[in-house]
Amino acid sequence: MRFSPHTPAERGDMLRRIGVPSIDGLFADIPPNVRLRRPLRLPDGISEMEVAKTVTALAAKNRTTADLVSFLGAGAYDRFIPAAVDEILHRSDFYTAYTPYQPEVSQGTLQVIWEFQSMMALLFEMDVAQASLYDGATAAAEGCMMAVGHTGRRRLVVLRSVDPETRGVVATYGFGHDLEIAVVPLSGSTTDIEVVREALSIETAALLVQQPNFLGSLEDLAALTEAAHSAGALIVVSHDPVAAAVLKPPGAYGADIVVAEGQQLGIPLSFGGPYLGILTARQDLVRRMPGRIAGATVDGTGRRGYVLTLQTREQHIRRERATSNICTNQALLALAATVYLSVVGPHGLRRVEERSLAGAHTLSDALAALPGVSRITEGAFCHEFAVRLPRPAKDVNRALLADGILGGYPLVDAYPEFGEGAWLLAVTEKRTEDEIATLVAKVGEAL
Amino acid sequence: MTTIFEDSRPGRGGIDLAPATAGPEAYLPEDLIRERLPLPEVSEGQAVRHFVNLSRLNFAIDVGFYPLGSCTMKYNPKVNEAMARLPGFAAAHPLEPEELVQGALELMWELQEDLKEITGMAAVSLQPAAGAQGELTGILMIKKYHRMAGDLARTEVLVPDSAHGTNPATAAMAGFKVVELPSDARGGVDIGALRERLSNRTAALMLTNPSTLGIFDENIVEIARLTHEAGGLLYYDGANLNAILGKARPGDMGFDVVHVNLHKTFSTPHGGGGPGSGPVGVHERLVAHLPGPIVERTAEGFRLASPGSASIGRLRSFYGNFGMFVRAYTYIRALGGDGLTEAAEDAVLNANYLRSLIRDAYPIPFDRLAKHEFVVGFPKDVKEETGVRTLDLAKRLLDYGVHSPTVYFPLIVDEALMIEPTETESKEVLDAYAKALLEILEEARRDPGILKAAPHTTPVGRLDEARAARQPELRVREG
Numbered sequence: 001m002r003f004s005p006h007t008p009a010e011r012g013d014m015l016r017r018i019g020v021p022s023i024d025g026l027f028a029d030i031p032p033n034v035r036l037r038r039p040l041r042l043p044d045g046i047s048e049m050e051v052a053k054t055v056t057a058l059a060a061k062n063r064t065t066a067d068l069v070s071f072l073g074a075g076a077y078d079r080f081i082p083a084a085v086d087e088i089l090h091r092s093d094f095y096t097a098y099t100p101y102q103p104e105v106s107q108g109t110l111q112v113i114w115e116f117q118s119m120m121a122l123l124f125e126m127d128v129a130q131a132s133l134y135d136g137a138t139a140a141a142e143g144c145m146m147a148v149g150h151t152g153r154r155r156l157v158v159l160r161s162v163d164p165e166t167r168g169v170v171a172t173y174g175f176g177h178d179l180e181i182a183v184v185p186l187s188g189s190t191t192d193i194e195v196v197r198e199a200l201s202i203e204t205a206a207l208l209v210q211q212p213n214f215l216g217s218l219e220d221l222a223a224l225t226e227a228a229h230s231a232g233a234l235i236v237v238s239h240d241p242v243a244a245a246v247l248k249p250p251g252a253y254g255a256d257i258v259v260a261e262g263q264q265l266g267i268p269l270s271f272g273g274p275y276l277g278i279l280t281a282r283q284d285l286v287r288r289m290p291g292r293i294a295g296a297t298v299d300g301t302g303r304r305g306y307v308l309t310l311q312t313r314e315q316h317i318r319r320e321r322a323t324s325n326i327c328t329n330q331a332l333l334a335l336a337a338t339v340y341l342s343v344v345g346p347h348g349l350r351r352v353e354e355r356s357l358a359g360a361h362t363l364s365d366a367l368a369a370l371p372g373v374s375r376i377t378e379g380a381f382c383h384e385f386a387v388r389l390p391r392p393a394k395d396v397n398r399a400l401l402a403d404g405i406l407g408g409y410p411l412v413d414a415y416p417e418f419g420e421g422a423w424l425l426a427v428t429e430k431r432t433e434d435e436i437a438t439l440v441a442k443v444g445e446a447l
Numbered sequence: 448m449t450t451i452f453e454d455s456r457p458g459r460g461g462i463d464l465a466p467a468t469a470g471p472e473a474y475l476p477e478d479l480i481r482e483r484l485p486l487p488e489v490s491e492g493q494a495v496r497h498f499v500n501l502s503r504l505n506f507a508i509d510v511g512f513y514p515l516g517s518c519t520m521k522y523n524p525k526v527n528e529a530m531a532r533l534p535g536f537a538a539a540h541p542l543e544p545e546e547l548v549q550g551a552l553e554l555m556w557e558l559q560e561d562l563k564e565i566t567g568m569a570a571v572s573l574q575p576a577a578g579a580q581g582e583l584t585g586i587l588m589i590k591k592y593h594r595m596a597g598d599l600a601r602t603e604v605l606v607p608d609s610a611h612g613t614n615p616a617t618a619a620m621a622g623f624k625v626v627e628l629p630s631d632a633r634g635g636v637d638i639g640a641l642r643e644r645l646s647n648r649t650a651a652l653m654l655t656n657p658s659t660l661g662i663f664d665e666n667i668v669e670i671a672r673l674t675h676e677a678g679g680l681l682y683y684d685g686a687n688l689n690a691i692l693g694k695a696r697p698g699d700m701g702f703d704v705v706h707v708n709l710h711k712t713f714s715t716p717h718g719g720g721g722p723g724s725g726p727v728g729v730h731e732r733l734v735a736h737l738p739g740p741i742v743e744r745t746a747e748g749f750r751l752a753s754p755g756s757a758s759i760g761r762l763r764s765f766y767g768n769f770g771m772f773v774r775a776y777t778y779i780r781a782l783g784g785d786g787l788t789e790a791a792e793d794a795v796l797n798a799n800y801l802r803s804l805i806r807d808a809y810p811i812p813f814d815r816l817a818k819h820e821f822v823v824g825f826p827k828d829v830k831e832e833t834g835v836r837t838l839d840l841a842k843r844l845l846d847y848g849v850h851s852p853t854v855y856f857p858l859i860v861d862e863a864l865m866i867e868p869t870e871t872e873s874k875e876v877l878d879a880y881a882k883a884l885l886e887i888l889e890e891a892r893r894d895p896g897i898l899k900a901a902p903h904t905t906p907v908g909r910l911d912e913a914r915a916a917r918q919p920e921l922r923v924r925e926g
Contacts, residue, residue: 001781003522004793005873011793014800014874020816026795027694029663029816034700040693041564045783048526055777059535061550066538075764076541082462084495090528092509092716093502098518099720101853103912104905105506105845107448109719112501115451118923122485128921132721134576137764145620168761172738175759176587176621218479246471248481261764270531271551272541272765273576274722286919292720297915299908300900309915315579315616316856320625325616328577328710332718335498342451342494345461346484354467361474380475397544409542429464 001045069435073384073426074409075163077264080430085266088339095332103307110306113294116334119341123244124258125251126280131292132334133277136261137166140238141173142324143257143279146288147206147234155180155203159191161213164414189217189378200231210238216377216385221253241265243382245349257281266340267333276333287313290324352429356383359427359436366440376418389421390447399446405439451497452923455487504906506850512876516820516853516865517659519689519711527774536773541765545750552749556742558776566705567698568728572737573767580762581706581725582617587759588704588736589651589680590621601650607636609660609857614653623650630859634813635664641673649679657687657818659857671701688712690795690819693788703730713775724771738762793870794819801868804881808888812860820867822860833895837862840887842909843901847883
């Protein structure tokens with residue numbers, strides 16, 4: 001395939017105008033000792049029809065949630081995406097635009113960002129939000145770095161109940177700043193507030209928690225917030241955005257920074273990305289926020305419009321003193337979340353979570369009633385929970401595949417203390433009572 | 448345009464979903480349950496109309512010429528989109544057992560191999576989510592490399608004064624002190640200044656080649672030799688890779704680590720600001736420090752290999768922006784090695800051609816062969832006589848139905864216009880753009896007020912950015 005519009009005659013005309021004899025002359029400034037003296041060792045180009053066939057054949061090798069009944073979560077969820085979301089995302093006026101550097105011809109993108117910021121602030125009951133980050137894990141890391149900048153302290157306290165991949169990313173960003181990171185162990189499936197208090201000190205910049213936590217349990221946000229603030233630290237809450245529809249929002253507990261993975265808000269699983277990092281904060285932290293922020297203003301005649309604002313925080317202005325190096329973000333995914341929330345509305349979002357909640361509890365009770373199965377997740381939970389099977393979870397998953405079921409996440413690698421039978425299950429609004437009953441029956445057979 | 452909040456009426460419904468068998472009060476303690484959720488309440492039709500109308504306020508590459516320098520706004524072939532949306536990719540959960548997702552892993556492995564060949568590096572990790580995160584990955588690997596060698600004194604990263612802002616910001620995020628490197632009279636790295644600044648404190652030099660001036664630094668081998676002799680490593684910012692596909696490779700120039708912007712060079716659309724994708728490639732000496740997982744091919748099939756203890760660790764969740772991998776892979780297969788090389792040739796042809804059309808009217812600070820982009824200044828006499836400047840020109844271009852170039856960057860050129868046409872633009876588009884650039888200068892001389900008040904034909908006029916920053920209104924007010 002070629003996407004160049006030039007004919008050979010046009011190339012000749014253009015070279016004459018430039019005053020070089022050949023295309024090769026345009027590369028005469030590359031010294032011979034670094035010129036590639038052979039063709040790239042890649043296959044030659046093929047037609048659109050052939051490339052579509054090749055790539056479609058690769059896609060066909062995968063078995064996915066499109067044909068399996070999925071109970072797999074652990075940070076990415078098989079949720080229903082209304083057709084209107086995709087329809088809007090397919091508009092190339094949105095997806096082929098660049099970052100809105102010229103606001104007068106980017107009002108679509110800018111207003112969407114502003115509406116996204118508004119919705120995220122409302123969802124978590126926080127003051128302000130920014131335009132998006134790469135994913136939930138990097139949002140958590142950036143939130144922690146904001147706290148480091150704000151407090152001038154160099155120690156983070158992270159609960160072990162936080163998503164292990166998120167903890168990994170925080171550790172990587174922490175390596176950059178040479179931060180010290182303390183991990184608070186689990187107590188059952190949640191965290192002992194007294195152990196948290198002991199870990200916090202006057203050197204702690206931030207306490208990072210996840211709600212519901214990775215094992216599905218609800219942490220005591222009131223106590224954790226109080227504990228962080230008592231130590232003069234900020235609390236960074238990584239919150240599930242759909243569970244937020246039924247849970248008292250983190251802002252109501254006094255959270256300083258709330259971050260989230262937005263994949264559940266209208267974004268396909270897509271083997272792990274692109275997803276959506278959400279970051280919201282208290283008003284007084286706004287100038288420490290990373291990345292783009294849209295703000296409302298007016299033009300010369302008083303018409304309302306939107307621009308990227310507070311840019312003196314950003315790398316293209318502040319360079320080495322910027323709050324972060326982020327430039328490209330996840331704008332199109334922020335659009336997806338904004339359209340999703342507009343189309344489902346507050347009642348729809350609440351119903352999505354209510355159905356998930358009810359399904360998860362039905363499944364949890366039924367599994368716990370099977371011989372040899374016990375609960376790992378203690379106390380209240382939302383759409384995800386863990387149980388311990390009397391057989392390795394990976395073996396049970398293999399057996400379930402024969403019936404077209406994608407089982408839960410085996411916890412053994414991330415939390416070996418729960419053993420090989422530990423199994424994390426997610427129930428979304430897509431799962432029917434029949435599918436849940438089938439899973440229970442098949443698990444019973446597999447044990 | 449109204450906001451979606453202004454369109455909201457209490458009780459209006461969105462999607463219809465059957466209720467749950469029991470409400471949250473059946474499962475959760477009362478004090479944990481939310482009371483209010485003040486999101487907008489609109490019908491599906493209202494929502495669709497709202498967002499379709501918003502989309503119509505946008506300029507986009509599918510609408511017209513978008514020559515933002517350093518951004519590589521080439522046309523994004525539609526087959527890429529169709530492939531990324533195949534359910535076999537779009538519905539794949541990242542934590543499925545590897546045997547269920549062999550097609551996805553094969554695609555990632557192939558893309559890793561393709562990028563190794565294109566950049567001349569020994570290994571590639573696809574994980575970084577965008578260019579800036581690729582930079583952070585690279586600089587953290589360099590930090591790890593020196594740390595593991597016990598070389599703790601290397602606290603400085605050298606960055607040219609023409610560099611993208613992400614370079615110094617990245618170095619700072621990795622805990623390094625930034626040392627600025629001046630450009631020489633020809634726009635390249637000042638070798639004398641480089642010698643002076645290199646020391647046993649140097650961790651790395653970050654370089655874009657071709658640079659943000661669109662110039663290929665012909666001293667690159669010498670720059671690499673000096674940096675390595677001082678014990679530092681070389682970082683390649685891949686933002687401008689489109690210029691040299693099949694012509695030269697960062698690995699052959701002596702770079703130790705490179706990031707690639709799939710959303711620039713490999714034609715994944717920019718989405719109004721993202722998603723991007725910023726895979727990194729490394730020299731042999733940095734392979735152990737790569738973030739993972741990385742896809743490996745074994746006799747039993749493809750697998751996700753977790754990195755060892757020398758790795759810098761994870762940069763984001765899962766494996767990267769996979770949807771972008773599908774698009775980039777489709778693009779690379781469609782063009783092939785020969786097509787990618789031709790893309791670079793036409794990108795450079797277009798940049799030099801467009802420059803040749805305006806070179807008599809606009810000052811050219813460094814008059815050398817351009818690569819994929821070029822930088823011009825604003826005519827001093829026009830500025831002095833009329834008060835018109837680059838910003839006004841950029842706004843006036845919007846009235847001509849085209850996008851402005853990148854402006855006021857690189858910082859070392861006064862009133863800079865940085866123009867990158869890309870290979871997918873036709874000769875007549877370039878001719879028309881040059882004509883507009885020349886006409887606007889005439890307008891400036893004749894009636895500078897037209898430019899100062901521009902744009903005139905856009906959905907809104909020139910917006911008050913100072914007010915937006917002074918009185919931040921960053922969200923809807925409740926009630």
